[in-house]
Amino acid sequence: MNFNNLSGIVPLDLASEILSLLEKQTFSKNHLLHKQGTICNHIYLVQKGIARTFFYKEGKDITVHIASEGELITAIDSVISLKKSRYNVELLEDSEILTISYKALQSLMEKHPEHEKYMRLILEQLYAEGADRIEEFLFYSAKERYDNLIKKRPHLINRVNLGHIASYLGITQETLSRIRKHP
Amino acid sequence: MNFNNLSGIVPLDLASEILSLLEKQTFSKNHLLHKQGTICNHIYLVQKGIARTFFYKEGKDITVHIASEGELITAIDSVISLKKSRYNVELLEDSEILTISYKALQSLMEKHPEHEKYMRLILEQLYAEGADRIEEFLFYSAKERYDNLIKKRPHLINRVNLGHIASYLGITQETLSRIRKHP
DNA sequence: TATACTTTTTGACAATTGTCAAAAAATGAA
């Protein structure tokens, strides 16, 4: 789901209200937008650059989510539940990030319930995207998942380390390297 | 997410309005609530019994979602997008199902925007559940996924065919049978 | 109970993916 053009989703007058809550910041590569073990209060919109959510399993670093221009990223295991997060959110390039406090978004919806509808529409899309990703694991082999990723998000291939892409697809870097060799 | 007790989520006065939209029906085992190739207009709440969403990949039947008492099920690839669905929704037992038209739900929200908030809260939960399921594939082996399922939803084990559980976990029935033998 | 049908298990083997170590290639900074 691409949020670069909110006007496709949210009416203009409401969009400007949301935009007033956004804080634009520039960070350099490797900066952590969010650190594991803390509660995550924010949602990040990548305006320029690229970010990933990852965490450690048995010492290994596993990428859960990747967001590039126009996409959202946050520690999803914390921002709704308000539990401490197991995730880190890291920038893979120097990036421009719009930050929104989830609390501020909730207050906005309290005050102006007409925003609720657009939050729902966004969540519907995100939910459907999640369902698609689950399907990938159910129906496709490692090679097919990689091919599908290239088709859907070709810009990631040259901007994200192979190891991150591999763990995002649920395989090892070595396997992905071999998959790539035999097209 | 369990919807048997809506009162935990939705205030009572609104819950009753939603309940008035629900149509209760009894179906027997193997009935298809939804057939692939058609647009899905409904969301189903399983009150008694058990249902699964599945579809065919290369002749093989793959289970995408399983819902038992208090859980929702629908053809998620269709009900939001209004595209023709690839999914079937099938009952695995004689069941009591509450059916709600998604259009009716949308009209209700148009008329009474105070419902939007609860739809959003529900979607937030569903989204977080989807994220959990994706994690399962990223971090856990077949055996671990099965152990996690037993822990989270033990009641499914004796009510759903091994083959359905296996494809839901992304493995073959033979592999699951062997996993079960070596605890 | 006997029979037909469905579901689960097992065996033999193949294919896929993982692990560990090291080499090669690419990248970045001095």
Next chain:
DNA sequence: TTCATTTTTTGACAATTGTCAAAAAGTATA
């Protein structure tokens, strides 16, 4: 450019999971 560092590839081998066919176990119904 050179050197150090990071990333990607490769090799040898192991572990996991899949495939196909058949047997065994379980279930439903006459």
